[in-house]
Ligand SMILES: CC(C)(COP(=O)(O)OP(=O)(O)OC[C@H]1O[C@@H](n2cnc3c(N)ncnc32)[C@H](O)[C@@H]1O)[C@@H](O)C(=O)NCCC(=O)NCCS
């Protein structure tokens with residue numbers, strides 16, 4: 001199965017792009033959502049997260065206390081590395097299991113905020129970077145999540161720069177408002193279908 005990695009820095013529009021691929025009938029695995037799912041369903045992982053970040057990492061009903069964890073990990077690179085080491089192996093497994101179920105797909109997309117940082121791009125045949133200037137991205141995230149500029153910028157600072165990512169990516173979708181996104185997705189879709197054929 002042809003596996004395409006899709007990434008972009010915070011607020012770049014990668015989820016928006018992923019939805020366009022879904023409309024074209026291409027299955028999309030959302031790594032961020034999968035991470036949140038395993039963090040509340042995998043007993044070993046829950047234990048590890050509580051050991052690392054305290055019992056406040058979960059609410060009494062078992063839901064993830066995202067703010068508690070985010071406040072710790074996005075302000076400390078070592079703590080983020082610790083969280084990643086706990087969560088990523090479980091997400092990689094979930095992706096492998098999911099791919100096996102996509103028997104009818106022409107190809108599949110893995111959407112992940114940290115595709116390059118986590119090394120999971122190496123398990124994809126090709127990669128797409130969604131690119132937009134920092135100011136656009138911060139504005140979008142502040143509007144979408146109701147967080148401050150400082151909070152949004154702090155998260156961005158924890159990610160590899162767009163410049164570094166653009167050197168690793170096979171394809172770039174420009175989402176700075178100067179070009180329509182849908183035609184760029186359609187052009188890539190045709191390329192990926194041709195690989196499969
Ligand atoms: C820390 C958590 C609980 C915060 O949740 P919250 O809902 O506030 O943020 P959300 O998950 O929507 O992330 C917002 C953005 O932060 C950035 N971000 C998230 N995780 C990471 C990470 N591990 N490293 C760098 N940036 C990250 C991304 O741009 C992401 O899109 C959550 O991000 C998490 O569990 N992260 C660890 C799991 C992970 O690595 N996910 C990323 C893909 S596998």
Ligand SMILES: Nc1ncnc2c1ncn2[C@@H]1O[C@H](COP(=O)(O)OP(=O)(O)OP(=O)(O)O)[C@@H](O)[C@H]1O
Nearest residue numbers: 008009010011012013014015016113140141144175
């Ligand atoms: N071309 C665009 N024009 C206007 N708004 C856009 C555009 N692209 C994305 N957005 C909006 O910007 C916000 C961020 O986009 P999206 O959620 O797709 O980004 P993301 O890369 O998945 O972000 P994150 O890493 O934070 O999850 C969303 O509210 C989305 O609707």
